[in-house]
Amino acid sequence: MPNPTAAMLVIGDEILSGRTRDANMHFLAGQLTEAGIDLREMRVVSDDPAAIQCAVRALSDAYGYVFTSGGIGPTHDDITADNIAAAFNVPIDVRADARAILATHYDRTGLVMNAARLRMARIPEGASLIDNPVSAAPGFILRNVYVMAGVPAIFEAMVASVLPTLTGGAPLTSRNLTIHRGEGDIAAPLADLAARYPTLSFGSYPFQRDGAYGTNVVIRGQDAGAVEAALADLVTLAG
Structure with missing residues (x-):
């Protein structure tokens, strides 16, 4: 629901x-x-x-x-x-x-x-x-x-x-992973990962530190188990 x-x-x-x-x-x-x-x-x-x-x-x-x-x-x-x-x-x-x-x-x-x-x-x-x-x-x-x-x-x-x-619902679970690669490098595999977990949302937030590019990826969803599974897949993806 x-x-x-x-x-x-x-x-x-x-x-x-x-x-x-x-x-x-x-x-x-x-x-x-x-x-x-x-x-x-x-x-x-x-x-x-x-x-x-x-x-x-x-x-x-x-x-x-x-x-x-x-x-x-x-x-x-x-x-x-x-x-x-x-x-x-x-x-x-x-x-x-x-x-x-x-x-x-x-x-x-x-x-x-x-x-x-x-x-x-x-x-x-x-x-x-x-x-x-x-x-x-x-x-x-x-x-x-x-x-x-x-x-x-x-x-x-x-x-x-x-x-x-107020009548609430299922609290949102959120996990974050910092990947030291630019958004352009991870965009395609991240899109594939998001497609495998349609009930979750994936946010991509680029940054630049000391001349190097990176991306914070945030995974959110009501199913804590699915969030943890997606995070594990993201860690593998990040290599």
Whole structure:
């Protein structure tokens, strides 16, 4: 039975401008791999309502799970929640349970619940909340879309809270072999090897060190026995 599928949508001009290096994609990919959920696509879109809505609808239709990061904070350019609601044509407003979570947090920390912070309690109708043990402001789940913060520490905490609720599959086994020959030298025999193991994927990643060419070959699959057998054949092939 095939594994569930997923996509990630990263939202924010700061990613596209190069001002911020995104760490959440790498983290999520590793977590989903361990859970047996196949991450099939990653997209990055700007803080543009039409772009966010179009991407959310397309990814939601195409994959079992969609995870977003960024744009659910207190500032004017945090527009993700509004556009997730718009993508599914549902209303959005301050919700009592989200507001209570924030109020408790701000009372404890001595901060004031001002209008900007209250924006983080705006939740689309029909959504369920995602716990945020770091800064309290919740994420939310609407249909198959998991909407989470962009700050890595908060994103990672939110992922940890939702992963146990997801239906996973067989974790992916991965093995790597470094071959000190160029891709052009191993391309044909590697293609033959891949054809003998159609349920596995073979990735070829060339490198150059000290003037010499080499290739890292990565074998991935759900059948650990087949991965090990293919690796043994690859070692023989590499000679």
